[in-house]
Amino acid sequence: MAAIVIFILTCLSLVAAFGRDEGTLENDDGIVWNLLADSFDIFRQPTHGLFWDSIVENGGLFIPGLLFNILFWSLLIERMIYLGDALFRKVKAGIVR
DSSP, rough: HHHHHHHHHHHHHHHHHHHHHTOOOOOTHHHHHHHHHHHHHHHTTHHHHHHHHHHHOOOHHHHHHHHHHHHHHHHHHHHHHHHHHHHHHHHHHOOOO
């Protein structure tokens, strides 16, 4: 479920960031699209931040890098939800205070 949500948000933020770079997205075009354009800086991490020089040299790595980021962020979110749920259950059962 998290992978689907992250995939959709990444695609939308990529389109919004592209629109901003091309000059078709202005500041008064709406808070949602500008928020999505700003969030692309988060969704493109960690591969685009760490391996940007390689991605620039070989443009074919751009989309696989985004797909790896989607898997990375969805795994991170799924683990955080699982650990939060486990901690909540322990607190509710009185095991952890």
